[in-house]
Amino acid sequence: MKNLFLLLVCGLCFQSVGSFAQGYKIQVNIPQMSNKQVILANYFEGKVYAVDTAQINSNGTGYFQKNNKKLARGMYILLFSPSNYFDIMIGDNQNFSITTDTLQVIDKIRFEGSPENTAFLGFQKVMTSATQKSRQIKEAMEKDPAKTSPEAKKKYSARFDQIDKEVRDHIAGLCKQFPNSALATFANFTLSVPTPDFSKEIPENTPNRDFEIQKKEYLFSKAHYWDNTNFQDSTLIRTPIFKSKLDEFFNTRVLMIPDSVYKESVNIIEKSRGCKAMFRYLVSYCFNYALSNKYMGMDAAFVYLAKKYYLTGEADWVDKKTLENIEREVILTQYNLIGLKAQELKLPTMDGDWVSLYETEAPFTLLLFWEADCGHCKKQVPQVKTGLLDKFKPYGFKVFAVHTQNDKEKWENFVTEHELFDFINCWDPQNQTNFRVYYHIDSTPVMYLLDKEKKIIAKKLDIEQFADILTKEYKRIGVEVKNV
Structure with a gap:
């Protein structure tokens, strides 16, 4: 199921934008590539995907061209070889020319008919220069014997601030010169929101002052993380940094609990409503994040997202078969989420007596579904004992053990062989309790x-993990477990 779901987003990387009478025509003039091919590719999900190929003639000229479809906005690559390429920005204007030299790409590249790409080239140079200057300042600071003094800290901080100001001023100029452009969206997205100095707000004698400062910094960072993100522009989907910023947000800013x-x-x-491509990407990303998350109980987030977007028809890009699989998984998961009360089971024992899960008095109960012929069960069920x-x-701990198959003789023999007489052994040969749905029994053993x-x-834990949790849970209710 997971592999199937993770495919939902992939179609976006090849997406183009229809236009009634327009397409794209990008002329490339590269003498060193005569009689060779140049590839146009776009970024997506941290990878690069080929979009078009231009055959360069003997004069060093070739074309990327389609007459009926425009390229989706974003950052693209002109690829000469795996180690020789450069980035360009594809915006609304898709009729321009590029002239360059494969030996000195950045120094020799020229654009005609695309002021946005000329500005993008300048932006890249500014960012490269800022990175180099910052590195030099950092190296000088590390060598400075007085680097920890207040004066030195103030001096180096001022230098870093000046570089930051230069970058921000440059990006502000780009946004003013090219409003609503792919370049403006991308350049603005690269900016982080400066964090205030919260140490000035919290008195020196505050208990746990460092923690309080860090908490304010965290909350501010989380609240303003997306301030410079235009969720109404799908340009960001086809850049090398959008997914990594999403990953960082969920991995470092969001508490790993399903509700969060x-x-x-x-x-x-919801910020992306109105931009279909961005909406599709974010629904798929968040759904896949919840689905693939290894934290116990995160399947609740998967169920909530599936019900809100997939099972309501909003994810209209998903095929019928996939939707059926998602719906089935939701049905099998929604009744056994962490925090929910388990469904009642009233079942017969081997002797024909009846037992009830709800009437099983115990501070903690392991609900075990197993079968005598299951290879994993043969190993794990005796370990439960x-x-x-x-x-x-x-x-006071008890095991409520439900045998899922109809072969009573094999069940009785296994219980006898492994001396599982202290289990509450029961079964449901007619499936009258619908336990397979309520407890997601696709395979065995399954334990709650x-x-x-x-x-x-x-x-969904192993025996040792259950033992660790039981020890902690008993301690929580005031019982110290010994010899575990």
Whole structure:
């Protein structure tokens, strides 16, 4: 399922924009590439995808051209070889020429008919220069014996601030000269929002002052992370830094709990309404992030996002089969999310007596679904006894073990062979409780850890991880577990 879902976003990298009477025509003049091919490619998801190829004639001239479709806005690459290429910006004007020298690309490149690319070249030079200057200042600071003195800190900080001001002034000029352009969107996106000096706001005698400063910095950074992002311009999708900035936001600014991931996902996605390509990309990105996230319980964010965007018909780019698979996964997951009360199970035992999950009195219960013929079960189910029940039974812990198959003889033999008599052994041969849906039983074994109220507190863990959580949970309720 995961591999299937992760394909949902891929079509965007090849997207072009229809135009009734316009296309694109980019002339390239590169003498050293005579009788060779030059590739036009675009950035997407940290990779590069070929879009078009130009055959260079004996005079060093070739064309990237289509008469009925324009290229999607974004940053593209002219590729001469895997180690020789340069970036260009594709905006609304897609009829221009490029002249360059493969030996001195940056120094020799010239654009005709594309002031935006001429400015983009200047922007790249400014950024390169700023990086070099910053590196030189950092090296000088590291060699300075007085670098920790207030005077030295102030001096070097002023130098860094001056470089930052030069870059910001340059970008402000670009945005003014090329409003609403692909270049303006990208250049502005590269700017971070300066963090205020919160140390001036918090008195010196404040308890845990450093922590309070860091907390304010974190909250400010999170609140203003997207200030310079134009979610109404799909240009950013085809740049080398947009996905990495999304990754950084979710990995460093968002608490790894389902509600937070869902809330921040919706907040970003809703900013893109009105720009179909950006909306599609962000819905797919956030959905895949929740789906592939390894934190226990994050499947809740997947369910919430699927219900809001996929199962309501808003993700109209997804094919019917994929939507059916998503819907099935939601149905099988929505009843067994962390924090929900487990569904009641009233089942017969081997002897024909009846047991109830809800009536099982225990501070913690392991709900186990297994089968006697399952290879993994043959290894793990006996470990449930030795690694969990034998250790935690003195503290009231119980195992509610549901055999999922109909072969009673094999079930009884396995229980007898491994002495699983202290399990609450039961089964549902007629599937009257619909346990396969409520507990997502596609394979076995499947285990859920429940609290006293039968709320799910852990799942999809190995025996040692369940033991660790049980120890912590018992400690939380005032019980010190020994010899674990």
